[in-house]
Amino acid sequence: MITPICEFDLRSGSLCGRCEQKLSSGQISTLDIEVMRVLVEGEKRFTFLRGCEYLRSRRLSGELMAVMIKCANIDEKGVQQLSSYVAERLKSRVKIVRDEENVNDFITKLVHPARIVSIRRVWLPDGSEELRISVDDVRKMGDAPNIVEEIVGSLKGVNIRIG
Ligand SMILES: [Zn+2]
Known part of the structure; x- marks a missing residue:
């Protein structure tokens, strides 16, 4: 998956200088890191994620979390399965949203x-x-x-x- 944080950092759990800078400047949040880590770990199971780009996540009302990704090869079923996987890992209600430029x-x-x-x-x-x-x-x-x-x-x- 294409992420704004090095894959190595996500897997190792500590950020390099450049990624730390993105966090401290507010370009990404700790929520983004949490979600990206779960998604990167899910790549083996959801192989379509390898061609996807992570954009951002936001907490919404009602304990719902929206995760926006840009993905060409994902169908409705994939979205559902990925949503339940992330929801289970993060103990939250999750809605995966596919970005569109328009x-x-x-x-x-x-x-x-x-x-x-x-x-x-x-x-x-x-x-x-x-x-x-x-x-x-x-x-x-x-x-x-x-x-x-x-x-x-x-x-x-x-x-x-x-x-
Ligand atoms: Zn890094």
Whole structure:
């Protein structure tokens, strides 16, 4: 797996100077290191991880942790299995999220199997921007709308509202 930290450091448990710098500057967090370590150890079982890139993890409300990776060769089943593996190792609820460069594509995957019917860009009174997403049926979504809103906000830095 491609990681922002040397694989050697992850396996040995201590950081080299350059990686220590990334941690102290806030470029990566201790949570990132914890998750990357588990993923690197999981490479033998989940061979598709070798072609994946680790991006970042965030703790969300409800004891849920979202882990974003960039992966070409991973299917829905792989995502499910990897989520349970990481959840078990870190004793937390975990959602593995596949990154997409395009925010609309990213959101499309998260609301699946519901479908997006419209996306409207609105400006809030404080000058920030919000995407208002309408889906065909919120009950069809795999996760609650507030979870998806939180994932997109914390991992992609984009404010969205699903309704
Ligand atoms: Zn290093």
